[in-house]
Amino acid sequence: MNAILLIDKPAGISSAEVVRRVKSRVKPARVGHLGTLDPFATGLLPIMIGEATKLAPFIDGGDKTYAGLIRLGVETDTLDRDGAEVRRAEVPAISTDKLAQVTAQFTGAIEQVPPVYSAIKRAGVPLYRLARRGDDVAPPDKRSVEIKRLDLVCDAPDAIRFVAICSPGTYARSLARDIGIALGTVAHLDELRRTRNGSFSLADAIPLADVLESLDSGAPTLRTINLRDALVGLPELVVDTTAEKRLRNGDSRALDSQVPINGPLFKVISQTGELIAVARATSRATAIVERIFNLET
Structure with missing residues (x-):
């Protein structure tokens, strides 16, 4: 699972404990959260699973x-x-x-x-x-x-x-x-x-108990947010399979002359619609890759 789960945290447990309970059910995938809630507090706690943990620097700054x-x-x-x-x-x-x-x-x-x-x-x-x-x-x-x-x-x-x-x-x-x-x-x-x-709403969150029950079922049917949709507001650049392969091999020059003019941060999207990378425009023709996402893992 490489996605964001929106959890409605109950009172009485820490945000770290929510992460621990989810991680025990999706290991070995990495798990993290956005925006700590104190133990007595309730409500929206975005949980990042797998490659979604790489999104934190790009989405943790919202109101x-x-x-x-x-x-x-x-x-x-x-x-x-x-x-x-x-x-x-x-x-x-x-x-x-x-x-x-x-x-x-x-x-x-x-x-x-x-x-x-x-x-x-x-x-x-x-x-x-x-x-x-x-x-x-x-x-x-x-x-x-x-x-x-x-x-x-x-x-x-x-x-x-x-x-x-x-x-x-x-x-x-x-x-x-x-x-x-x-x-x-x-x-x-x-x-x-x-x-x-930020862009996430409690109206879309699922009570923690329901999330754990679904994960325990062995065939979870949870509403999740994929990596591409989680980065609301960033412009997108769709690249062909040749450019995708070059990017995955560490060659950011694959984006040269394709940089969106409304950067500086932008999403790089594959032909199949998946998030490949987040990149930063350094000029109107060049960019630096900030993160690569390996969704096949």
């Missing part, structure tokens, strides 16, 4: 859409419901005007401090590992992110429901913390569900 619940009045060390309580504060009455003000404050380009419990590395070690072993971990540096759309609605006196469309690298847990502070209290993320990851 993400999240829906969730911010719980006010309690902050945790992980900034989510799985963490230990570290602070409590009174929750003021939240007016419609105040909520609109905070919505505007966090819409657009903002700066946020990622959580200490994150995969950001310090001296090669993920911060969450340092924090879990009791080290005194300084917060990561601020980073610039973009919230392209933010909807906030009071769900209860101590709860705010939200929908956010945000740039890669945005931490929903940090957003919850900062919104709590802006509302005059503290907060943590109580629920999180990813509904979109």
Whole structure:
């Protein structure tokens, strides 16, 4: 299997555990995922199998859409419901005007401090590992992110429901913390569900239990996304069998004078419609091959 599976991840397991469970059923194929979801979070987790694992550098930069619940009045060390309580504060009455003000404050380009419990590395070690072993971990540096759309609605006196469309690298847990502070209290993320990851939609995802059941059947009938279709938006160049053979032998000059003018990245497609390579135009007549895909394996 060389394809992308869109999985609806349940709460309670890590993204790495989803990969492990799928890999145990499709080995020896390689398996990876796009866009980590925290264990408490649910929703869209694209799983790459086989040659699809080579696609990550080309499709992992899209916007993400999240829906969730911010719980006010309690902050945790992980900034989510799985963490230990570290602070409590009174929750003021939240007016419609105040909520609109905070919505505007966090819409657009903002700066946020990622959580200490994150995969950001310090001296090669993920911060969450340092924090879990009791080290005194300084917060990561601020980073610039973009919230392209933010909807906030009071769900209860101590709860705010939200929908956010945000740039890669945005931490929903940090957003919850900062919104709590802006509302005059503290907060943590109580629920999180990813509904979109780049061009992939939760509407096309399959519950993890159903995916595993199908793989266990020995004759899986799963909806998958092939490599060509996964690279939405990249222009295509269809080459003949002679050029394909040259490319597979490492000769990128096979693309000379055939480079699409609307590059720079483009897909190279075989006569049978399969993805052969992703290439980068270096001029209007030459290109460098970034990845070769061996779908016959």
